[in-house]
Amino acid sequence: MEQDIQAFLTELQTLVNQLELSARLMFLPTRQIQLILIAIMIALSFLARWLWSERIRDWIRGLEGRSKGQLRFLVMLQRRIALITFVLLCWTTIFVMRQVMGLFPSRSYILVVVGTIALAWLVIGFATKLIRNPLVRRFVNWSAWIYVTLYFVGLLDATMGLLDSVAVEIQNFRLSLLNILQAIIITGTMVFLARVLSNAASQRIRTSEDISPTLAVLLTKILQAVLYVSAIFLGLRAVGFDLTGLTVLSGAIGVGIGFGLQKIVSNIVSGIIILMDKSVKPGDVISLGETFGWIQSLGARYVSVVTRDGREYLIPNEDLITSQVVNWTHTDELVRLDIHFGAAYSSDPHLVRKTAIEAAMTVNRVFAQRRPVCHITSFGDSSVDYVLRFWITDSTKGLTNVRGDVYLALWDAFQAAGIQIPFPQREVRILKD
Known part of the structure; x- marks a missing residue:
């Protein structure tokens, strides 16, 4: 001393x-x-x-x-x-x-x-x-x-x-203030270079047409992890730090992960599984519970889902693995929507079906290559019940709005064709004793 x-x-x-x-x-x-x-x-x-x-x-x-x-x-x-x-x-x-x-x-x-x-x-x-x-x-x-x-x-x-x-010595290990400053500078420089290389490589991977979006995200995450870890290790080695002691630290970290970080590790592993099996990818439209929106990005711990009202939900990766998820655009972009309506018994059902199909075809977002269909589903108390089925290819623009457009087209077409849309009527009789 x-x-x-x-x-x-x-x-x-x-x-x-x-x-x-x-x-x-x-x-x-x-x-x-x-x-x-x-x-x-x-x-x-x-x-x-x-x-x-x-x-x-x-x-x-x-x-x-x-x-x-x-x-x-x-x-x-x-x-x-x-x-x-x-x-x-x-x-x-x-x-x-x-x-x-x-x-x-x-x-x-x-x-x-x-x-x-x-x-x-x-x-x-x-x-x-x-x-x-x-x-x-x-x-x-x-x-x-x-x-x-x-x-x-x-x-x-x-x-x-x-x-x-200005230094401290522990057995054969000597750590001075100069070593600390050198470690900060060199490691910071290495991390900065790793970040530049990571951003450049990530941009190249994303723009490659031969790589799918999910594989691009997976490769980007792996590349970032390798570059940042290598930068830190090389920076510490450059100033003479002995990294053999990190084996004991890594074992302690493993024990901590096993007990205290189960959820985090589960989400990370689930994220890797999602990226590998390509069940969801950026741009897909999904429904999970009451959440409906499109995937904006895939993270190591969560998936960012943006809804039509501008809200961004951060859904843990584990939920996408263990819960039932509706992926509207998993295999292709075609999505079928159903609309239920009723017509009066006095209206010709053949005319109703024809008019409904033609009305749906007038809506811009309805996929014209797959013609809508209309079927009778039941004879109700006050009306003949129908279902109109049509297809869209742009579910990211919303579902409620296109249903509303089709309903408006049906209303205008039924008014022009003289088809009545009934409503329940009740007759009240007062009986005298």
């Missing part, structure tokens, strides 16, 4: 000495002019932002016909106008001092260091815009800024030595 504290104090003293030396060199009389120039350029940069930022923003808002990528790039430039102005002023000043005035490089050393750091900050700001997660993007920004700053001012080795001195 005392050796660790002594090592930490030694590294800290080394860093302090380098900081003190850098400060003395910076404030030498020959370099004070460079510091004054830097202060003036900083003030001019903020002045440029104050003068032009709002004007450039208004100009961007007035642009028409530009793509979203171009507008985002212009907004990025507008938000960094101060830093861009400082970089331009700094390197212009360096050029003038060396090429025009013929001064030695030592006369512009601080300007070169500050200009290089500012240019690196600008490049990092643009590059990290590729990261969508705001928290991760901010972390990468600050980490990269700190790294390049320490590197160009010559304090990187001393800082790394200080971080490496």
Whole structure:
């Protein structure tokens, strides 16, 4: 313990000495002019932002016909106008001092260091815009800024030595603060690359005409799992972590899964079965209990079903395996619908059947290649009961609305043909004693 504290104090003293030396060199009389120039350029940069930022923003808002990528790039430039102005002023000043005035490089050393750091900050700001997660993007920004700053001012080795001195040792295993930071950076980079490769491969798989939708989802999930797990393992191995101890951890996880995660594992296994047997796939129209809608996506734990009223139900995969599911579009898109109605006994049943079929054919969504049929089902108390059967191919657009359209067509056709739709009538007689 005392050796660790002594090592930490030694590294800290080394860093302090380098900081003190850098400060003395910076404030030498020959370099004070460079510091004054830097202060003036900083003030001019903020002045440029104050003068032009709002004007450039208004100009961007007035642009028409530009793509979203171009507008985002212009907004990025507008938000960094101060830093861009400082970089331009700094390197212009360096050029003038060396090429025009013929001064030695030592006369512009601080300007070169500050200009290089500012240019690196600008490049990092643009590059990290590729990261969508705001928290991760901010972390990468600050980490990269700190790294390049320490590197160009010559304090990187001393800082790394200080971080490496803060460590804990357990038998032959040593874990320092530097190892942790390296593990976070390398593992994060590997996960980011895995995500990029996963998205590109997933897009390629989904657009392939030779792969079915369910197989595409299954391959995408397997690819994502392999890439992310490999990225984490490779990232940890790159910084020297011994992963042999994970065998004990995996055994403990297996015991935890067996007792506490039964439902989750059941849903995951059910999801794999669904993807392999192709019983449901994205775009299918299903009914499960009182839920009727089309499958939007298949997840590892649940299936997303969107109903006609815009509600999204997350149905566990296990329910699709153990419950009775009606898949309206499992083998093909043809769906048969039945409509029950009654006509008066005085109406010719042959005319009723013919009129009903012709009325159904006038509805746009009724599948014309399979002609509707109409049959008598019973002789009721007040009417002759019929069933009209027709087919549709676009069940994702809803069933109630097409039934309503057919009912309206029947009403109009029966009115034109003089066919009566009866309703129950009751006659009340009052008997006198």
